[in-house]
Amino acid sequence: MPTVREAALDVMRRYDLTTVFANPGSTEVPFLAGLPDDIRFVLALHEGSVVGAATGYAIARDAPALALLHTTAGLGNAVGALCTARVNRAPLVVVVGQQDRRHLVQEPFLAGRLEQLAGDHPVRTETPPRAQDVPGAIARAAHAARTLRGPAVVIVPMDDWACPAEELPLPAPAELRLSDAADPGDVRDVAELVGAASALGLVVGAGADHPGTWEALTRLAERTGAEVWQESFGARAGFPQDHPLFAGHLPADRTRLRETLGPYDLVLTVGAPVFRQYPYEEGPLVRPGTRIVLVTDDPAEAHRAPAQLAVVARLPSFCAALADSVDGSRTSGGGRTGGERSRRGGASRNRRAAPPEPPAEGEPLRAAHVLAELARRLPPETVLVEETPSSRPDLHALVPARRPLGFLSAAMGALGFALPAAVGVRMAAPERPVVAVVGDGSALYQIQALWTAARYRVGVVFVVLANGRYAIMDRLAEKHQDTAPWPDFEEVSVSGMAEALGCSARRVTGHAELLAELDALLPELAHSTRPVVLEVAVKADEVFQP
CATH class of the missing domain: 3.40.50.1220 (TPP-binding domain)
Known part of the structure; x- marks a missing residue:
């Protein structure tokens, strides 16, 4: 008799859920230990990165992706990213570990009240009443994720995986069709x-x-x-x-x-x-x-x-x-x-904004200078993943999306999306060059994703527009004609953190240096397996007006 785990792995294969994005804990070890060779495991260092990478992977494939989360702490850390996945209409199957079913009534250590923890952000949440119902729940989650366009959660007690499975048809459709017919x-x-x-x-x-x-x-x-x-x-x-x-x-x-x-x-x-x-x-x-x-x-x-x-x-x-x-x-x-x-x-219409003149010798770079040079060099098939709130108008004015999936951003507005999503997009669509354009403040929300990019040799260029502050918040405070209580963070080195996480990184401070780096990196981007961070110092108090 096969185990529930073996039956669940067969369901995952049937629905092409063979890449598992995870930051696991003890409640997931019974499922992960001895994982078969045809199941790819991708580690991220924070649950926001787990769901963010799975979101990018699902969007790039236009098919469900699987994220594995660790009981209360893992699901709780991932709620913001799940909210983003829902508004981005990304089909995700999210398996969440739970303590051993046999003593849940006593609320043991690591037990979680998980069903409502993510609120109504999931399109479906199911705790199978028996261990034998787990494979069917994963199948139903795959259907729900695809048809309702969002994350579907399945909560699995850790002892369920070793239980014997049932030799019965799954209580889920073997095939679910979405009609393409137009009435x-x-x-x-x-x-x-x-x-x-x-x-x-x-x-x-x-x-x-x-x-x-x-x-x-x-x-x-x-x-x-x-x-x-x-x-x-x-x-x-x-x-x-x-x-x-x-x-x-x-x-x-x-x-x-x-x-x-x-x-x-x-x-x-x-x-x-x-x-x-x-x-x-x-x-x-x-x-x-x-x-x-x-x-x-x-x-x-x-x-x-x-x-x-x-x-x-x-x-x-x-x-x-x-x-x-x-x-x-x-x-x-x-x-x-x-x-x-x-x-x-x-x-x-469509009078594309004229790019700004290059800065004079000794003048600082602005975000628009960086974006204009990117626009001149990016191949039409590039996927540009954006998370730079203060520079987004410049990006829209200067860098058009020329192919489907040419532009990707977080529909919800929550920060921490671009770094892991770019990793997931490149893993799912290795034939597409991928560039992430991220503010330094945004990058700090999921900087851990760079480790995953380096560990799994995901060839993305991460362009970090570093102004040393939350510039968008400064501008909002200015609209209220008041001072902001938050400080800048110019001492933070994104390139330094990237290198500490195993990712190649450079800090760029001048226009000529920027051109040299882009000319070296972008031509080989389509075939690259090396993630690189370009931390570009830009002036915070200048806004390009096309």
Whole structure:
């Protein structure tokens, strides 16, 4: 009779969960000891890095990844990263260890009240009632992670693994299909609204980051001449940002949002919420007369959208059918054809920001100098993982996403995402060059992830924009016209910590030195197995205004 552990390993193989990201403790040893050779174990030094790397791995593969956490302390440390994974819609199977089932009633040392510890961030949480139910619970978690797009948690007492398994079919579907069919009636209704619009605007978001959706939305924009906006705070790009019809990123305040969307009588939003805002402002999202249609694969996004019509569908197939259904030859907007509107949009939008002039001899670098030089050198297929809050507007202005998965950020806004996520992305997609652009303050939240990158020879270039402070917090304090009580941390050496964790690192202080380092590192990035940290000293009190 096989054990529960052996049956669970078979389930993991069936669902391609054969890479285990973990920072384990004693409650996980019965599962991990003697792990078979076909199961890859990846150690991270903090649970935030465990879940962050698994999140990047899952996003890059567009398939569930497995994270293994240690009872109360491990799950508790990982809650913030689980929240990020949920908002990033990353499919994760999260197995959490628990004390021995046979004395749980006595609340022994390391026992945890785990079911509610992560709140409602998991899409599913299950403690199997018997040891024999563990393999089925892992299978159900894989389905839930994939269909509900988030982390699904399975809590397993440590003695369950050695128990005999049942020779019964798993209480979970052997196959679960997500239909790619686009309902013809829904497609027709949206196409009619698009065709009747005199001025159409498209808003795209992270949910549209798929090769099929990019291709379909590009055809739709070109046939209608619609200008395309990226959602604010978008974690992924939903449209090629070097396309002439790409208009930019939506502002995150209602006043400017109304102004930006004011020219359109119809706004078609695809794969994005309607609309993500920060901070709060009074007033409507759009002006009277502007109608909103949402197409999304996220039911919760549809439920809260103030839209005239919301359609929940698989986006690649729906958008392809919609692009096929829209007649690009029809006149629209005062007699302009779709092609004429396209040329008009291309002339009026997507004027990429001119890069700043290089600093004069002896002048400090700014973040925009670094980003402009990256933009000149990065291959189109690069995955850029971002976590630099004070420099994100510069990055959007200077470094366009040119391929699906060309841009990745933390949808939740919690710091500590980029370093481990970049590691996971590169492990899942070794054919894609990966660059992480991170503020020094952000890097400190999961600096331990560099050890995992070095230990497993994950070839990522980590560009750390080091201004020695939380610059975004300083700017927020300035808006309140008050002083900030927090100090700077210029004495912190990210490159020094990187080297202590076994990762190659350099500190860059000048423009010529920056160019030399980028020219040496980036051409070999696609084939590199050596992680490198470039800690680039930048001036904190200057903001590039494109």
